[in-house]
Amino acid sequence: MRLEARADLPLALALAAPPAAALAALGLCALPLLLAGADPLRAYGLILQGAAGSLFALTETVARAIPLMLTGLAVAVAFRTRLWNIGAEGQLYLGALAAVALGTAGLGLPPLLLVPLVLIAGAAAGGVWMLGPAWLKVRLGVDEVVTTLLLNFVVLLLVGMMLEGPMQDPMSLGWPQSAPLDDAALLPRLIERTRLHWGLIVALAAAVACWVTLARTATGFEIRAVGANPRAARFAGMAVDRVMLRVAVISGALAGLAGAVEVAGLKGYLTQDLSPGYGYAGIVVATLAQLHPLGVLLSALFVAAIFVGADSMSRAIGISSYIADLIVATALLTMLLAGLVTRYRIRRG
């Protein structure tokens, strides 16, 4: 018996890998749950109930998945070209900052104009920001992993500075919080009396756009070619650096859009805890989806369900909701293994 690399991956296997990885992660995380004194099956039952046990729970899960879909797309597009953008967290906050700046300016525009403007501003802020590390990478050879990671901390401090300074809500009694967005800047709710908003449509549209771009356009072909083999791509006459920069802008814009959508759709104002690590979770979402834009939608729902469900489980039996972070991190690693397994097959003889 020996291992042999597969020439191409059967669709069924590609589709089976993420659920298998997710199940393996849940299985592995039964151990810490046991050690914490919980019955894992009961805990997982409560997580499922909390995430999908009622219409309201479902809408909460989908609402939580919206920013994860967008940061997941941001990471997936970048990783496709092996541009290691680990800065989605920072780009998300910059997008939110731009959305707040525009949404609280009292421009007096009708919603039909103001909402798109707010979203575009958020995307632009994220995209322009990501241009910096990408430019340093292609021009000066500075590793983008470290720069994007370090910039996350810079942006968080910048947000703190703005929320305690020029952008602080005068009515907030000293809390570091922005003024609420004008009503005309808010994304409407999809279902009344829930928190599910039109950001879902934005995220779905972004996913489809990414998928079509990657699979059906010349740009997408270049992106995939550069990711597969930059030297071959350069030899084929592609402007590899320009492709990288373009991908960086798209990736940053998607993460920025996540921030703008979260502010305009869910929160209505900006605080320093807008994102509980959506940018980093985007890496898990993208990996679980094997960097496929449509797969991102499903894996974002899974990650969101774990987080929403764990919150409700934690309220019920008092087990720390950090179990969600643990499950999600484990799923990232099991998915790497699952991806490896699907790339090989066992040959007898």
Next chain:
Amino acid sequence: MSEALDILLQASFWAATLRIATPLILGTLGELICERAGVLNLGIEGIMTVGAMSGWLFVHLGADLWTGLALAALVGMTFGLLHGLFTVPLGLSQHVTGIGITLLASSIAYFTYRVLLPDVATPPRIEPFEPWTFMAAVPWIGPVLAEQTAPTYLALALVPATAWLLSATPLGLALRAAGENPAAVEAQGLDVYGLRIGALMAGSALMAMGGAFLTMSAFNAFFFEMVAGRGWICIALVVFASWRPGKALLGALLFGAFDAYQVRLQQAVGAEVPYQLFLMLPYLLSIAALVVMARRASYPQALMRPFVKGER
């Protein structure tokens, strides 16, 4: 202006410099060992976090300080092993695995902390390492050294030790060769996988000790998000140091001095300038160091390249 210069003459400033530099020295040495063997270890941030938590935890549960530090190193080593299994024999992406290790290690740290202390508002403190005053009588630098704890001396001693190990021993040569030309190492009949996994384990142990310094000597308690990017800064420092232990020490000390200086300057300037601007400086400085050094950097040739036995 004279205030800004006065800071440089205070013993407390130089003492703080060494204190701030200690976790960075340990983390940078750890990352450097991994990278010299050819593996980028992005697990560093999480390994420092879990090191900080476990060192604190073992002491909180009754271990003495050195046992706690050793156990923290052991925990770090375990994560290094996991990283190694993924990236070395299996050849999985070092970027994604590293981020995965960071997410896993920090979530294990946070989950464990919350399970053991479900509703504690103020983090329990431990009795930290005492300053080691045996060098207090040394002229000029005595007052600075007298404020340092034993782990700082350990970190300082590890710099020449690592340099010697890498440059003057057969093991160090093999380790460096594994990062430059693994095929040649294999041709020598040495085990590339073993060398790389060993480097990851040793390096991760140092990272965890760097994290443990935060809870066992600097802050005396564990806080969420307390590592605050120090791991990422260490990765930048490795590039700044051109993968050399001596320069890594220099980089960590420069960084420590800068950080200690900005804190004091912040107090001198007062509230006119937002304090966040000062806090941004260390991160921006790391990026600036990367930009300056990137062109001159000579990466280990096989860094981030998985090695497949018998393949060219």
